[in-house]
Amino acid sequence: MRLRVAVAVLALVAAAIASYLTILHYTHNAPVCPTSGCETVQRSHYAELVGIPVALLGLLAYLAIAATAASARSEAAAIGAALTLVALVFSAYLLIVSLTVIHAVCVWCVGTDVCVALLTPAALLRLRV
Amino acid sequence: MSRSLVLFAAVGAAALVVAGVLIAVSLSGGTSKPQSTNAALSGVGDALSIFGGIPQHGIVLGNPNAPVTVVEFADLQCPYCMHFTTDQLPAFVQQDVRTGKAKLEFRGLAFVGPDSLRGLRAANAAAQQNKLWTFIDILYSNQGTENTGWLSDAMVRRAAAAVPGLNVAKLVAALDSGPVNTLVQAAQRLATTAGVNSTPTLFVNGTQVSSATAAALEQAVAAAS
Numbered sequence: 001m002r003l004r005v006a007v008a009v010l011a012l013v014a015a016a017i018a019s020y021l022t023i024l025h026y027t028h029n030a031p032v033c034p035t036s037g038c039e040t041v042q043r044s045h046y047a048e049l050v051g052i053p054v055a056l057l058g059l060l061a062y063l064a065i066a067a068t069a070a071s072a073r074s075e076a077a078a079i080g081a082a083l084t085l086v087a088l089v090f091s092a093y094l095l096i097v098s099l100t101v102i103h104a105v106c107v108w109c110v111g112t113d114v115c116v117a118l119l120t121p122a123a124l125l126r127l128r129v
Numbered sequence: 130m131s132r133s134l135v136l137f138a139a140v141g142a143a144a145l146v147v148a149g150v151l152i153a154v155s156l157s158g159g160t161s162k163p164q165s166t167n168a169a170l171s172g173v174g175d176a177l178s179i180f181g182g183i184p185q186h187g188i189v190l191g192n193p194n195a196p197v198t199v200v201e202f203a204d205l206q207c208p209y210c211m212h213f214t215t216d217q218l219p220a221f222v223q224q225d226v227r228t229g230k231a232k233l234e235f236r237g238l239a240f241v242g243p244d245s246l247r248g249l250r251a252a253n254a255a256a257q258q259n260k261l262w263t264f265i266d267i268l269y270s271n272q273g274t275e276n277t278g279w280l281s282d283a284m285v286r287r288a289a290a291a292v293p294g295l296n297v298a299k300l301v302a303a304l305d306s307g308p309v310n311t312l313v314q315a316a317q318r319l320a321t322t323a324g325v326n327s328t329p330t331l332f333v334n335g336t337q338v339s340s341a342t343a344a345a346l347e348q349a350v351a352a353a354s
Binding site for chain 1: 133139148297
C-alpha cells in the first residue's frame, strides 16, 4: 500500500510538471526558468517525437503510471513498472542529449527526471509480491 | 520468487524495447513535422514553410541544374539583408526557385563586426549539412541591433536546434573547419572581384541587380532565362 501511494504521488508530481510544459508548448510560451536553458531545450527538435511534444507523451505516461497505483493487482504493478522503466531510460537519454547536444539544462525536465528516478525503485518493488 | 524474477525480466525487456524505439525515433531527427512551437525564437515556422521541400546543396538553394543562378552577398548582421530576406525573398523563392527557374547561392560576408563572422561561420557550417537557407532565415528573423551581442554562440545553437535535421553538435564542430574557411574566403574573394561594397548585393547570371526586391529579381531572372 505504501509503495502504491509513493508511486501515485511521484507520478502525479511528474504529471503536474509535464502538464505545465505541455500547456506552454501549445500556448507558445517560454517556461519560467531560473537557468534560461528551458526555452532552448523546449525549442529543440528533441522536444518533439513524430510531431508530438515529449512533454505530452510524458504527461500521458505519468498519468498512466499513477492510474496503475490505484489497483493492487500484479498486472497493474507490471504495467506500472514497465512504463516507469521506459520513462527512466527515455529521460536519461533526453538528459544526455540536453547536456551534450543542446548544451542547455531545463530545470523542469530535470524535476521530472528526479521523480522518475525515485519512482523506479518504488515501481519495481511492487513486482515483488 | 521465481515468478517475480520472470515478471522482472519480462517487464524489463518490454520496457527496454519500447524505450529503444522511442530513442531511435528521437535520434532520427523527429523529421516528420515542422516545429510550430518555437515561440521565443521568431520566424521558425515561416522559415520551414518558405524553404520546405526545396532542395539545398551546400550554399545553393533550389534545383542545381536551374538555368539561372542568383548570387546573394549578405552579412547576417546587416539590417537591409534582414529586410530583404523577410520581406522580399519569400515571394521570389516561391515564384522562381521553387519552380526550378533559378537557383540561389549565398555568399556570406562579415564586415559589420566580429559577431558577423561567428554567424557567417555557422551559416557555412549549416551548409555542410545542406540547411544553410533555413538556418540563416531564422537568424535574420531574430536579428538584433548590429554588434550588440545578439549573434552569440547561444543564438547560433538555438537557431540551429530549431532547424529539423540540423545536427547542432556537428555544426559547432565544423565552425573552424577547412570547408567553412574555404567558403568564407571564397565569398570574400568573389565580393572583391565583383566590387561588392554594400549588402545585400544580388547578381543574376553575373549581372548585378539594381535593387534588392522580389520584383527586380523576378524581372532579371525572366530576362536571363
